[in-house]
Amino acid sequence: MKSPRDYTETMETNETLNSPLRLYYDGACHLCSREIEHYQKLNTGKLRFIDISHPGFERQQGFPSKKKLNKYFHVQLPSGEFVEGVDAFVEIWKRLPRYQWASKLAQNSLVHTAMSGGYKGFAEIRPLFPKKKRPACTNDHCPIWFKQKKAPRFSPWG
Numbered sequence: 001m002k003s004p005r006d007y008t009e010t011m012e013t014n015e016t017l018n019s020p021l022r023l024y025y026d027g028a029c030h031l032c033s034r035e036i037e038h039y040q041k042l043n044t045g046k047l048r049f050i051d052i053s054h055p056g057f058e059r060q061q062g063f064p065s066k067k068k069l070n071k072y073f074h075v076q077l078p079s080g081e082f083v084e085g086v087d088a089f090v091e092i093w094k095r096l097p098r099y100q101w102a103s104k105l106a107q108n109s110l111v112h113t114a115m116s117g118g119y120k121g122f123a124e125i126r127p128l129f130p131k132k133k134r135p136a137c138t139n140d141h142c143p144i145w146f147k148q149k150k151a152p153r154f155s156p157w158g
Contacts, residue, residue, distance in 0.1 A: 018046060019046075019078035020045070020046060020047065020048045020078065021046060021047050021048065021075050021076070021077065021078070021091055021092065021095055022048045022050055022075060022076040023036065023039070023047055023048065023049050023050065023073075023074075023075050023088075023092065024050050024052050024069055024073070024074040024075065024076070025049065025050070025051060025052065025073060026051075026052055026053050026070060027051035027052070027053045027054060027132070028053035028131040028132045029053075029126065029129060029131065029132070030129065030130065030131075030132060031126075031129065032073070032126075033132065036049060039092060039096070042096050042098055042099075043096075044095075044096075044097075046095040046096075047092065047095060047096075052069050052070065062080070063082070064082055064084070068084070071123055071126075072084040072085050072088075072123055073085060073088050073089070074088055075088040075091050075092065077091065085116060085119045085120070085123070086106060086112060086115045086116045086119050089106070090102075090103045090106045090107065093106070
């Protein structure tokens with residue numbers, strides 16, 4: 001893994017930026033999930049979301065260690081390379097028109113250094129945050145987890 005990535009020497013083609021990027025996130029983390037939900041709303045098909053906390057998730061050969069996947073946010077580039085932390089966010093932002101300005105800003109070495117320091121501090125305390133509770137799996141079957149909109153309240157009195 002390259003960290004920090006040298007964006008000034010990386011020549012990316014439109015094909016690379018249009019190929020799906022795989023995001024590996026902790027769906028049991030409230031804050032992480034909220035950010036991922038935000039990206040899902042903005043997704044134009046260039047992002048794939050993989051919840052590493054899902055009981056059905058299996059780490060493949062060549063992936064970062066389970067400990068590292070849990071500690072740092074990772075994305076897998078179309079080339080198969082994994083990047084983590086701030087570099088992972090920059091890769092996402094490059095693919096979302098609304099955030100391309102942020103990707104350019106984060107490529108500045110001073111900004112990148114400050115963001116990396118902040119992210120590493122966050123990664124250290126994130127395990128202390130409360131986790132989401134999920135229904136248990138039974139007999140190799142896991143329920144589908146999704147948000148349901150509350151049904152409108154019906155009252156016979158209006």
